[in-house]
Amino acid sequence: MKRLDQVLAADGVPAELELVINDVIVACKDIAFKLRQGELAGILGATEDENVQGETQKMLDVISNDLLKDILIDNPYVKAIGSEEEDYTVASTTPGKYLVTFDPLDGSSNIDVNLSVGTIFSILEAPEDDRAADDQSIFLQNGRKQVAAGYVLYGPSALLVMSTGNGVNIFTLDTTVGEFILTKSGVQIPEDTAEFAINMSNQRFWEPEMKQYIDDCLQGEEGPLGKRYNMRWVASMVAEVHRILMRGGIFMYPYDNRDPSKAGKLRLMYEGNPMSMLVEQAGGASSTGRMDIMDVAPQGIHDRVPVVLGSKNEVAKVVAYHAK
Numbered sequence: 626m627k628r629l630d631q632v633l634a635a636d637g638v639p640a641e642l643e644l645v646i647n648d649v650i651v652a653c654k655d656i657a658f659k660l661r662q663g664e665l666a667g668i669l670g671a672t673e674d675e676n677v678q679g680e681t682q683k684m685l686d687v688i689s690n691d692l693l694k695d696i697l698i699d700n701p702y703v704k705a706i707g708s709e710e711e712d713y714t715v716a717s718t719t720p721g722k723y724l725v726t727f728d729p730l731d732g733s734s735n736i737d738v739n740l741s742v743g744t745i746f747s748i749l750e751a752p753e754d755d756r757a758a759d760d761q762s763i764f765l766q767n768g769r770k771q772v773a774a775g776y777v778l779y780g781p782s783a784l785l786v787m788s789t790g791n792g793v794n795i796f797t798l799d800t801t802v803g804e805f806i807l808t809k810s811g812v813q814i815p816e817d818t819a820e821f822a823i824n825m826s827n828q829r830f831w832e833p834e835m836k837q838y839i840d841d842c843l844q845g846e847e848g849p850l851g852k853r854y855n856m857r858w859v860a861s862m863v864a865e866v867h868r869i870l871m872r873g874g875i876f877m878y879p880y881d882n883r884d885p886s887k888a889g890k891l892r893l894m895y896e897g898n899p900m901s902m903l904v905e906q907a908g909g910a911s912s913t914g915r916m917d918i919m920d921v922a923p924q925g926i927h928d929r930v931p932v933v934l935g936s937k938n939e940v941a942k943v944v945a946y947h948a949k
């Protein structure tokens with residue numbers, strides 16, 4: 626039975642980075658506990674506020690954000706943080722070398738119906754120049770620069786799924802001792818799949834390439850893809866990516882023209898990039914449909930990106946539709 630610290634040490638993760646990861650995990654354990662208490666803790670439901678992206682914040686979005694923010698800005702190795710629930714990046718109280726971005730609660734429309742949600746995080750090194758900790762441009766690095774990425778899935782059990790660039794490990798929260806224990810390592814996504822995940826209600830807003838791919842999937846054995854597809858949609862990216870890591874599949878939140886000014890729904894720096902690192906580290910692929918997500922150059926902390934990720938050969942098919 627290996628604990629998280631033993632795995633990080635065996636992977637040669639620098640001690641400073643380990644301390645940053647530890648603080649993320651401490652906050653996530655607290656979030657897991659609050660979610661378990663649910664209605665009893667009086668923290669379900671919405672606030673009266675909107676985040677910078679115009680989405681109504683749930684009480685637990687705000688609580689989870691505060692837990693992560695408060696612990697990380699006091700960590701001596703963190704220079705600044707960026708969050709879905711913060712308009713701007715927040716400078717740490719210390720000079721540290723790491724930058725942490727996070728989606729404190731992903732899939733938050735699932736909170737009030739007691740379904741799976743998660744926390745997603747991504748860690749970058751701060752550039753070695755004299756830019757200040759409150760300069761948002763220090764975050765504008767592509768996903769290939771991530772030194773660690775992961776999520777905690779608050780499901781029937783709480784799972785930490787993480788990569789520091791040496792494969793993907795899965796830890797299960799042992800609630801009797803409050804520690805994450807390694808339960809799977811070297812996770813590999815099957816290369817082929819016949820299971821897709823997409824919000825079909827947006828179909829009429831998609832680009833023709835995406836419409837065509839899904840139309841062809843729906844034709845099953847008689848269609849050009851020659852197989853019968855199954856479909857899943859949890860509306861929680863963490864749960865969706867976890868299913869794909871476990872048994873393969875393809876997840877898509879493509880560009881749609883409901884609001885043509887938005888490049889997609891999901892955010893590059895704290896949803897697209899960390900999930901892409903995990904998926905690639907597990908032998909899968911991740912694309913906008915036209916380029917690898919981790920090669921996209923961010924212009925702002927809340928940039929959005931179209932997402933197509935999962936089993937390698939299926940992602941390649943979607944990319945081929947876009948290249949036609």
Ligand SMILES: O=P(O)(O)OC[C@H]1O[C@](O)(COP(=O)(O)O)[C@@H](O)[C@@H]1O
Nearest residue numbers: 728730731732733734824860861862
């Ligand atoms: O409600 P929709 O349009 O199906 O969108 C669901 C998607 O939006 C998200 O909930 C966005 O994340 P947040 O809940 O963190 O805003 C993803 O987890 C999920 O894949």
Ligand SMILES: [Mg+2]
Nearest residue numbers: 728731732896
């Ligand atoms: Mg999210």
Ligand SMILES: [Mg+2]
Nearest residue numbers: 709728730731
């Ligand atoms: Mg969120």
